[in-house]
Amino acid sequence: MSKPRKPKGRPVSGWLILDKPIDFGSTEAVSKIKWLFKAQKCGHAGTLDPLASGMLPIALGDATKTVPYVMDGRKIYEFKVTWGEERATDDLEGEVTRSSNQRPTEEQIRNLLPKYTGVISQVPPQFSAIKIAGERAYDLARDGETVEIPSREVEIFRLTLLACPDENTAHFEVECGKGTYVRALARDFGRELGCYGHISGLRRTFVAPFGEDSMVPLASLVALETLEDMDERLAALDALLIDTSEALSSLPHLAVNDDQAHRLRMGNPILVRGRDAPVAESEAYATARGKLIAIGEIGQGEFRPKRVFV
Template identity: 45%
Template sequence: MNAPKPQRQRIQRRALHGVLLLDKPLGLSSNDALQKAKWLLRAEKAGHTGTLDPLATGLLPLCFGAATKFSQVSLDADKAYEATLRLGQTTTTGDGEGEVLETREVAVTRAQIEAACAQFTGLISQVPPMYSALKHEGKALYDYARQGIEIERPARQVTIHSIDILDWQAEQLTIAVRCSKGTYIRTLGEDIGRVLGCGAHLSALRRTASGPVTLDGAISLDALAAMTEAEREDLLRPPDALLADWPEQRLDAAEAARFLSGLRRRLYSPSGVADVSQVKVYGPEPQAFLGSAHIKGGELIADRLLSPQEVQALLGTAA
């Protein structure tokens, strides 16, 4: 007779509110990284701020509790990457995971590399790669690609704010890229290689910033696992960390209560109140973050609100 299997102990989840800056390791999907961190923190509610490919490392802001309401802010924000290109070699996937399609001699100068990078700075059109998570008829493009099926993809407009050469040694080129959301660095690497005439693929990618948050203070999963629960919780930044570069509007206690109920608030300034598309809103206490809003026609209009319970929980954490 088989012995009964021991019952797995249920984890007691808890309400946590904040942002964890995770340094995602190579080979792990964004969702797997999220679930590991969520388990370590015993968090009730969590979400990430946009997929970082398994073959990429670096900054992955994770949102817990009230912070999940602002994950779209990070998703829409500009990003920064360090990308290493293997010059002289193209692959089926545009990165090191694919099969080599062609190998060519690399005979380029730094001036040619700088000119190629400059060609892709500013507003450009990109055709998303087949090996991407974009959906076509409910299925990811990479599923079609693995079956050898090519799907026509419309070009999209993205903005490359800057490309800086960090290192160049023969066939290896490392660049720092600041770009808008939706930019495919793999495609950028292939395009630079095409202009240089030798071809290229992306051999390594590391995200260094997302909006106002950077790798500064980010932690690895291994380091997180080695901490006590209290130490892990201390790493959480407040939900407004994702809105750090937004202008601020502060309300008195009575106005804050009305704002949290969803009512529009009339603002007054002797010189008039300018329209603002994004503003973070606070009550009278220094850490009383209430949510996000916009200002139109002199009115403060709520976009994403914290609940009164969430506001009090954050005030208690700050105390």
């Protein structure tokens, strides 16, 4: 009987909050980070288009188990809309499909924003990762197919007009929930205003719970490649990681002792006692000595682990 293959790379864990540059894909960024850190596992929490810059949270090692909690978090984008043209991709990459000489006033734009605040119905772009009959919409679109993508509800918590530097462009900031397509906002703004429009600049500045001050530019990571001593290089990279538990800050927290931590790591429940102990929670996380031990459920006086961390 053959032995199971040993995973390649280091068992390093944590979150790297990458400031992704323009013209660099999310998958390409993950591959680069995995190679730099010599990590066994790596994944991102929320794709950024190549033409978009900004926050791309990347999970290494055991942190990949917490990716869904970051994917569900609120996000903030700054974006620029250019009026007068609608494009196939709803951004600068696509060919022009509609055009207009009409331009909106600042007042017209401001009056439009309340309609796009709150829970709204949105049709994702033709060039999106939505699956249609098992295939990605962008693959169908690249093959020249026009598919009908059903609308879905998304939540816009805040939508602000930042500036109108000239009649052709407007700058916005949006705070939104999971699944919102900013490119679709630009498309729908243009149609509603009768002038058409597309995204000509997009930057993500926040993915809950990570703030803008957590971002690390790709250039800073690449610069560490000049360190000839591999141990020194890896230590400098590891110092940039955020603890895995930070991704769970929206969940109730339980601090446990070493004996309880051992039981949880073995997949066993522990008793939850104390006046301030949570009574019932569908999800909570436990730490020991500041390190993440498990994500689990609290009920009937017990914390029952669902996911355990080494």
